[in-house]
Amino acid sequence: MTTTDQLVDGYHVGDHGLTLPGTVSGVVTVSFDGRYVWSFQPLRDARPGPAGRTVVWPAALRPHLRGRTRLTLAEPGTGRTYVDQEVVLGGEVAERLRLEDPHGHPLAVNKVGNLTRVFAETDGAARAEILHGTARVLDDLRTHGGVEAYLGYGCLLGAVREGAMIGTDCDADLCYLSERTHPVDVVRESYALERAMLARGWRTVRMSGGDFKVLLRLGDGRTVYVDVFVAFYVDGVFYQLGNRSGRLPREAITPTSTVVLEGVELPAPADPEAMLAFVYGPGWRVPDPSFRFTDPRGGVRRLDGWLRGYRDDLPAWNAFFRSPEADEVPRRRSDFARWTRRRILRGDTVVELGPGTGRDAAFFARQGHRVHAYDISPDARSRTQRRLRRSSGTSAVRRLMLGELRTVVVTGAEIGTLSGRRHLYARRLVNALDDEARRNLWRLARMALAGDRGSLFLELSVLAPGLPDRVEPAGLGRRLDAEGVVAELQAYGAHVQERRDGPGTDVLDRPDPWTCRLQVHFPRTLGATRA
């Protein structure tokens, strides 16, 4: 049995994907050893070829496709099974293919392509916990947040269609209709709502100016996210996060009604069926696990512009810091850390921005410096925290999103109020920033260092003829014009104390043909600069 064997007439399975006969047009669910993992629509997702229609495995699934499994391809709701065969994926291996989280819970691909737990593979006790947690979040949003929150998306669909959670769904989505009609006010209201939830003891993660997640800790140690999405009207157009936009009358939303989900009565839009038709289209009554949203392009662009843009690369950074590639980053300090160490005094504080795995932060701590570290990625912060815990008991690791002014200013103020000399250290961070985030970095540095209270040490990968624009890791960075960076810094009142251009190394310590090292300081006090 090989990965290219034909299973049944016209059906092929391989490491790349599945090939089906052109006659299969309805939704196809894919199960491994009887567990649902993914679904697709051949006409929408597959590419026609001489042997039939070929659909590639989702990117999130591919790294896990190694081992033996009983592959089932079926059409949901009809009892029709196309394939039910033992296959081997990822070469000749004897082990069963395992698609599970670290706790052994089964995983599946959700509607946005991520690998996650789905309700169909969640036991009854956990489902009850999720349901009651969601009810508590709804109650707090309404009672303490002052918004008329209601059940949205998959939970609403499941409640109205079958009174139960949808098996292929993976989270709970809640929405509220804002009375605000200006995006600035919509964002501010969402901030206030998040604070009301924090004050109630919930933990949250902000996703955009208009939505945040509330973390539900389950008894089995797992965390489930409850999304809190804003809905609002601008110029008569209805918007509801994720990305929905169009015409839906206010009377379909408020005053809210109730629906029953797995025996629990929960708030719902005034006209749940009108809301479901708006969100899922007129065919919402027919189950379609492969459903994908097709949102108006203009509405998505507006929501992107108004509410998003500061954490676009975060999922990719988290994925990198969870990947085996991140384990290849050397544990030993970088050459730039040694270069910097020679230019600072014993007893100075070092603040590393973008520490990644924490290799250099740990080096500075071992050298006796007080160390603070800031990173956008929670996975990078965990790695850095672990490294620093072994090297020093006094270091702090915090969140910094350079595209988000609030964390920029509070970080600048925190560093600015440190006692003694402090230095900012950022190795290859500027290569990972867009223009706005880079300018925020200069603002932060000026807040932290103005009045000659320390230096900013930068190492960056720079443009040179014949070198690719993108840089490692995972092409998440881009080379910069060193002259442009220096000019920007000067506009922010910085003086370049030392500059060294030449070959260096990348994040994995592989040769980088052209890098630039800078030591700059901010001699003037705040308010005396041009930018």
Place this chain on the structure above:
Amino acid sequence: MPDLRTHLVKARSAARRAHTARGTGVRARLDALEAEVQENRRLNRRIAELTDLVAELVVPLARREDAEVHEVLARYRSII
């Protein structure tokens, strides 16, 4: 007659070039306008962040003594 035909071919070709150039110009201007509108939309979040900073950080800081600055900063970090 061949002259007339040559002129006609040349005129048609010039008209096609002009039409293409005008189309490209309008397309380029639309792209630029779209990018500028998007740039302006981004100001919404920026203004919301600034307003939040003033209301939740700057004003409380202005009311406190220096010794309490750390407390105000820690509180603000805990709610963003």
